[in-house]
Amino acid sequence: KPIIQVENVSKVYGNGTKALKEVSFSIKAGERVGILGASGSGKTTLFRLLNGSLLPTSGRVSVLGQDLAELSHRQLRQLRTRISLVYQNYNLIPGLSVAHNVYMGRLGSISPWQVMRSLGWLTVREREEIQAVLASVGLANKLEVKASELSGGQQQRVAIARTILARPEIILADEPIASVDVHTAHLLLNIFKELNEKQGITLVCNLHQVDFALTYCQRLLVLQKGQLIYDGPPEAFPGPG
Ligand code: ADP
Ligand code: ADP
Numbered sequence: 354k355p356i357i358q359v360e361n362v363s364k365v366y367g368n369g370t371k372a373l374k375e376v377s378f379s380i381k382a383g384e385r386v387g388i389l390g391a392s393g394s395g396k397t398t399l400f401r402l403l404n405g406s407l408l409p410t411s412g413r414v415s416v417l418g419q420d421l422a423e424l425s426h427r428q429l430r431q432l433r434t435r436i437s438l439v440y441q442n443y444n445l446i447p448g449l450s451v452a453h454n455v456y457m458g459r460l461g462s463i464s465p466w467q468v469m470r471s472l473g474w475l476t477v478r479e480r481e482e483i484q485a486v487l488a489s490v491g492l493a494n495k496l497e498v499k500a501s502e503l504s505g506g507q508q509q510r511v512a513i514a515r516t517i518l519a520r521p522e523i524i525l526a527d528e529p530i531a532s533v534d535v536h537t538a539h540l541l542l543n544i545f546k547e548l549n550e551k552q553g554i555t556l557v558c559n560l561h562q563v564d565f566a567l568t569y570c571q572r573l574l575v576l577q578k579g580q581l582i583y584d585g586p587p588e589a590f591p592g593p594g
Contacts, residue, residue: 354418355379356523356555357403362412364398364579372398374579375412382522385549385556387570387587389563394576396559400527403557404438405429417522437521441528443508447501451492451511454500455483458519486514490544506537513544524548526558530565542569563592 357380364373373395380386390396401407402414405421414421417435424432437458438444445454456475475483480496487493490510500508509529516524524545530538546569549556560566566573567587575583575590583590 354381355415356382356384356417357557358413358415359399359402360413360415362402362409362414364395364402364407365410372579373402373409373576376576376579376581377412378574378581378584380555380557382555383549383553385546385569385571386558386574387566387572388557388559388574388576389561389566390576392561393578395579396561396576397527399576400525400559404436404525405432434519435521436523436525437516437519439509439512439516439524439526439529441531443505443512443532445500445508445511447499449500450496451487451498451500451503452480452483452496454511455486455514455518458515458517483514483518486517487511489517490514491540506533506540509533509537509541510544513541517548520552521554523555523557526556528559528561531561538565545569 359376359378362373362376363371365371376399388396388399398407402409403416405416405424408422417432419432421429452475456479484493484496487495490513492507492510492514495503495507500511503511526545530541533541542565545556545558548554558570567590570587573583573585573587573590574581
């Protein structure tokens, strides 16, 4: 039974742009999938359809057995506690400490204001747990540091620590390595790979760079001008163009 199912999905924006055209695929639990495509090919649109922040113009998107178009606001929020979103620009709250940013993983998708109200104090146990997760991404000594004081690569590692703490069933990542250097990119994709292999978390990751997708993914979905032009293992991928 698929964990993600996309059936004949098209997306036309208000200005007439056809961002996705009749796209269909399904993903089973535990897969590690890379979505590849040039800028403007529809990757971000697909990411937003999969996380329910955008609805398809036609077709159906089901995640964890639920048709996203049929969910109420509350049901969607509930579903999102089982999914972790990773963005190109990290989506940390700059004024909050690293520990607090990581702890947000536990709280699901709620507003920064709610987080600040609920976070006043962390228990000793919570701090230990956060410390352990941060150590696993190489940031053990950064608990108290403000997120805004970290480098881009460090910020993305905080974002991933937040994801680990949230224990999601699915990680959806939208170009997570687009703003970091090559060394950090490998480090981050290795963390994703480990989460996938050791904890069985399904990974769906938008990537711009072909070489990374070939190295880290078991399956590629390739978009070109809104159409799915390849769905298969990296070994058989004929290459860009
Ligand atoms: P919809 O009707 O689906 O809401 P709109 O055309 O109204 O879509 O655009 C929604 C938002 O996206 C607007 O803020 C718009 O400025 C922005 N936007 C428009 N064109 C583009 C584009 N080519 N790439 C990214 N964002 C865009
Ligand atoms: P990618 O993530 O692969 O760069 P996108 O999904 O952002 O691709 O964009 C796909 C197409 O849809 C592009 O032509 C883009 O300009 C257009 N587009 C994206 N967002 C909007 C929007 N909100 N309104 C209108 N057009 C958009």
